[in-house]
Each structure stands twice: as C-alpha cells, then as structure tokens.
Amino acid sequence: MSLDFAILGFLSEADQSGYDLKTRCFDTQARHFWTADQAQVYRTLDRLERDHLVTSRHVAQTAKPSRRVFKLTPSGRDALGEWLSSAHEPPPYRDPFLIQLYFAEHLTDDSLAEVLRESRSFHQQRLGDLRQQLSGLLKGKKRLSRRDEFAQMTLEAAMSTERANIDWLDDALETLRAEAEAQERGSAPQKRLFGLNGDTGGETR
Amino acid sequence: MSLDFAILGFLSEADQSGYDLKTRCFDTQARHFWTADQAQVYRTLDRLERDHLVTSRHVAQTAKPSRRVFKLTPSGRDALGEWLSSAHEPPPYRDPFLIQLYFAEHLTDDSLAEVLRESRSFHQQRLGDLRQQLSGLLKGKKRLSRRDEFAQMTLEAAMSTERANIDWLDDALETLRAEAEAQERGSAPQKRLFGLNGDTGGETR
DNA sequence: GACGAGTATAGGACAAAACATATATGTGGC
DNA sequence: GCCACATATATGTTTTGTCCTATACTCGTC
Structure with a gap:
C-alpha cells in the first residue's frame, strides 16, 4: 500500500521507468525510509497502470534496451495528494x-x-x-x-x-x-541494570 | 524466522498452548518488539513441531475446550541458544x-x-x-x-x-x-527548516 | 432460550516482501 | 571468442504477515 504512494510520489517529480525507480529512487534516495525489490517495483507499476493511476509508453533507445516510461495520471495525482494528507499508523515494531x-x-x-x-x-x-x-x-x-x-x-x-x-x-x-x-571486585553485585529514570509517569519531557 | 525464536523463547520459560502464546505473550509482554497474528502462531507451532524443535500433547480441561500444550525439545533449546547469540541485521526501515x-x-x-x-x-x-x-x-x-x-x-x-x-x-x-x-510578519522568509547541527561528519557523539 | 463473551484450535484467501531466474542488447577487457 | 558488467523488463516461487471465517464448549445474562 505505502509502496504504491512512494512510487506515485517519485513519478510526480519526473516520468520514469521501473529501472529508474529501482536504481535512482529506492536504492539511493529512499533507502533510509522505504526499500523495494525490483520485482515488486515492476509488479506494482503494472497494478497502478491497471488502476489508471499511471500510464506507460515504450521508448526506444540506441545501444540500450528500450524503456517503458511511466507517467502519473490526474487521478494518480489526486490519489497521491489524498494519501499524503491523511494519517497512517506507523508499522508495528519488529526487531x-x-x-x-x-x-x-x-x-x-x-x-x-x-x-x-x-x-x-x-x-x-x-x-x-x-x-x-x-x-x-x-x-x-x-x-x-x-x-x-x-x-x-x-x-x-x-x-x-x-x-x-x-x-x-x-x-x-x-x-x-x-x-x-x-x-x-567481589563487592555487592549490582543487580539492577537500569534505574527508572523517572519515566513511569508524567509528561513526555 | 525471528518469530520462530520468539516462540521458542517463550516456550523456554514455560510450556504453553498457542492460545497462551497469543494472549499472554504476543498481545501483552512482547507487543512492543514483536507482534504475531493468531493464525501465524498456530501455523508456526505446527512447523516447529514438524522440525522437532517442539513437541505437543493434548490436555483435557473441565468446562473449557482442551488445549494443545507445546514443550521445547533439547534441539529446540539448542537452536534458540545459537540464534540468541548470533548477530541479526535489523529489519529495513519502512515508515x-x-x-x-x-x-x-x-x-x-x-x-x-x-x-x-x-x-x-x-x-x-x-x-x-x-x-x-x-x-x-x-x-x-x-x-x-x-x-x-x-x-x-x-x-x-x-x-x-x-x-x-x-x-x-x-x-x-x-x-x-x-x-x-x-x-x-512579512520578514525575510526563513527558508531552511533545519540546520546542519554539525552532523555531517566526525564522531557519533 | 437466544446471545454475547471467554477459551481454544484451525484453515482459506490474500497481500506484501524476498529470493531466484530468464531474457535481450551493447560495451569493454582479456 | 568469452566473460563480466550495465541497461532494461519480466516471471516464478516461497516466506511472512493479515484478515476472515468456521468450529466447539461453557458461562452468565437479558
């Protein structure tokens, strides 16, 4: 779900191919807040196109394989704007x-x-x-x-x-x-590893 | 993977049923570092038993449905000990x-x-x-x-x-x-939201 | 006596993510 | 010529996690 909007977000900045998104966005700029597999990127793009949030066109290149460049549609932009402005619960801790x-x-x-x-x-x-x-x-x-x-x-x-x-x-x-x-040193073993630090109640800080 | 060892860990403290693990462990004690769905708990227990890391026995109860109580095997305890003492990469951020x-x-x-x-x-x-x-x-x-x-x-x-x-x-x-x-106030707009805080190099703190 | 709440287990369906492999083209090095 | 590497897309499979439903028994209550 969130991945959808990360992709829509990157497409809102520039039309891009799946390869661009993977290498220039998720592997670099976004790697500290969202990672995505290459397979995941392509499959999500397919789904977003099916849902008319993006469109794609094939662009031939010389000396390189041709690219499929994706572009945000107006309804894609709307969906992005709405998602960006609403609250989303942080994912559960799992460490x-x-x-x-x-x-x-x-x-x-x-x-x-x-x-x-x-x-x-x-x-x-x-x-x-x-x-x-x-x-x-x-x-x-x-x-x-x-x-x-x-x-x-x-x-x-x-x-x-x-x-x-x-x-x-x-x-x-x-x-x-x-x-x-x-x-x-054979002194009385200090059993408690942590004190309470006054953290059992009251204001946040 | 990690869930396996969380379950083995809880079983190392006491023999328990899937229901116990879900309600007394994952929904309460462990909820700040690992959450698990009920379905996930039962299915993981099945797998752990198949792999001989735990065993189960049925225990009849009066006035309540019978329970399937799981117990750690010696090889389960070994697997737990080994996992606990080795390093595991923290999961990628996804927020x-x-x-x-x-x-x-x-x-x-x-x-x-x-x-x-x-x-x-x-x-x-x-x-x-x-x-x-x-x-x-x-x-x-x-x-x-x-x-x-x-x-x-x-x-x-x-x-x-x-x-x-x-x-x-x-x-x-x-x-x-x-x-x-x-x-x-119409004063010069303060464009930069954040300063560098001297955080671009040097020691951690 | 119907209904909800608590105890207890189980499985189907699906979404998200990870891992692996296939394919095609061109470049540069050995 | 072969191999590795970069560019580019696509599919197959498995694992992990979520959501939902089914089953069954007991107790309390309205």
Whole structure:
C-alpha cells in the first residue's frame, strides 16, 4: 500500500521507468525510509497502470534496451495528494535484537555484550550511511530547494532514531561493564541494570 | 524466522498452548518488539513441531475446550541458544510517515503540520503504552529478577526510540511554526527548516 | 432460550516482501 | 571468442504477515 504512494510520489517529480525507480529512487534516495525489490517495483507499476493511476509508453533507445516510461495520471495525482494528507499508523515494531535481549538470560554476559556491540555496529553503519546521504544532498548547494529540505528532514529524522539506538546501546554496554567490574571486585553485585529514570509517569519531557 | 525464536523463547520459560502464546505473550509482554497474528502462531507451532524443535500433547480441561500444550525439545533449546547469540541485521526501515514527509512539497504548511501532529500522537500513545507496561512490570516488586531486568531493558530501548521520534517531531513542528510566524510578519522568509547541527561528519557523539 | 463473551484450535484467501531466474542488447577487457 | 558488467523488463516461487471465517464448549445474562 505505502509502496504504491512512494512510487506515485517519485513519478510526480519526473516520468520514469521501473529501472529508474529501482536504481535512482529506492536504492539511493529512499533507502533510509522505504526499500523495494525490483520485482515488486515492476509488479506494482503494472497494478497502478491497471488502476489508471499511471500510464506507460515504450521508448526506444540506441545501444540500450528500450524503456517503458511511466507517467502519473490526474487521478494518480489526486490519489497521491489524498494519501499524503491523511494519517497512517506507523508499522508495528519488529526487531530481532529486542527478542535477543528479552531472552538474554540464556546468554552469558560476554555473549550479551557481543550481541550489543554487533547491534551497535549495525546502527553505526546506518548512521554513517545517513550522514553520507546528507552530505551528498548538501554538496555544492548554498541554498536548498523546498524539495531538498524535505529530503533533508527525512534524513535528520532517521538519524535521530539511529542516534537514540546507539546511545541506548552505549548506556547498556557501560552498565554491563560496570556490573562485571563490581562482580570481579567481589563487592555487592549490582543487580539492577537500569534505574527508572523517572519515566513511569508524567509528561513526555 | 525471528518469530520462530520468539516462540521458542517463550516456550523456554514455560510450556504453553498457542492460545497462551497469543494472549499472554504476543498481545501483552512482547507487543512492543514483536507482534504475531493468531493464525501465524498456530501455523508456526505446527512447523516447529514438524522440525522437532517442539513437541505437543493434548490436555483435557473441565468446562473449557482442551488445549494443545507445546514443550521445547533439547534441539529446540539448542537452536534458540545459537540464534540468541548470533548477530541479526535489523529489519529495513519502512515508515509511511517518512514517505509523506519526503513528498510534502505537495502539501500546504497546515496539512503538513497536521500530519506531523498525528504522527506525534501515534508515538505519544505508544510511549504511554510502554510506560504502562513498565509500571505493570515493576508493580509491587522491590527487586527485579534477572528475567524481569531484560524485559525492562527492552521496554527502555523502545521508549528511548519513541522519545527520539517525539522530540524530533516537536522540533519540526516548532520550526514550522516559527517559519509561519516569520512569513506572517512579512520578514525575510526563513527558508531552511533545519540546520546542519554539525552532523555531517566526525564522531557519533 | 437466544446471545454475547471467554477459551481454544484451525484453515482459506490474500497481500506484501524476498529470493531466484530468464531474457535481450551493447560495451569493454582479456 | 568469452566473460563480466550495465541497461532494461519480466516471471516464478516461497516466506511472512493479515484478515476472515468456521468450529466447539461453557458461562452468565437479558
């Protein structure tokens, strides 16, 4: 469903082929908020054309296979506008890492620390990728277009999430390290890994 | 795949029926990190039994339909242990809200602000739910078991993500508001919604 | 006694996503 | 000539997740 509108959105900016959408949109610009398989792109385009939200025409090329270029129809544009302005529930969380953490009693402290570090590394990599995307977006531009500003905002949003993940993981690793040290020194084992941080009620912040 | 191990994990704590898993685990304890449909639970249990990772026995009840209670096998426990200790790539981001933001040039400032507020409300609700779950977990306990500590950690992790989302949305709304005000007063329109915040390079934090 | 709510399991249908393979053309390197 | 690579589209299959319906028994209530 959302994929439909991501595609309509990209077509609202420029007429494109399925190949363009895959390589120039989903593999690059959009990869931090929506990914799509090549097969998925072509099949969705077929469906959108069947529903008269896009049209296609074949364009021959010299020295390259011919392309099928898609164009947004007026009703496609309407559908996009309506979807963009209405609320959509965020998808449910589904993170294998939290399953691991939830059942971490089966792991040794060392194993758990390793899992935390690996998770951190994944998020660190994603954050690095986001930074690269952002600097690519800003490169050589003194003033961003309104278009670019929104692209930038999506990157900043994703980055703030990644930073939250990394910070949390750092805290958890530090707590684990401190716990291990306390244990080693034979002092009273610090059982509680996390305090309440005053987070059990009241305002958001 | 991950669902398999979530189920194995819950069975590692207690023998349970599909109904128990659905209502007592996935609908309650685990809902902030993994959700599963009833149909999915039963079908996954069938598959796990076929693969000899769990076994089942029928248990008759008085005044209630009989239950099919599942139990982890030794090889199921092995499979769980191995999965828990190895790294798993976090699933790709897929957030319809970021699609909306990315194509927000098609929206008026008011529409966009409304979308941001609605998104905020979703996340606020989730955070509230997380807080409730956490206080439910802590209720009447002076000392948490190691088991509960990990449950608490998953809640804290989810909460930190939600807080990051909400904070980012608040910033965005504030910027939008300030922009609108500047425009109204006829002063030079503040084009850039977001600064760079020094985030284009260097260390994570 | 009809009806809804709770307990319990199961299967059909479908949509979304992932994974794999096929096909056709032209370029450049070995 | 062969192989890899980029361009370009298409289809087959499987897995995962969602939605809906069916079945069956008990209890409380209107």
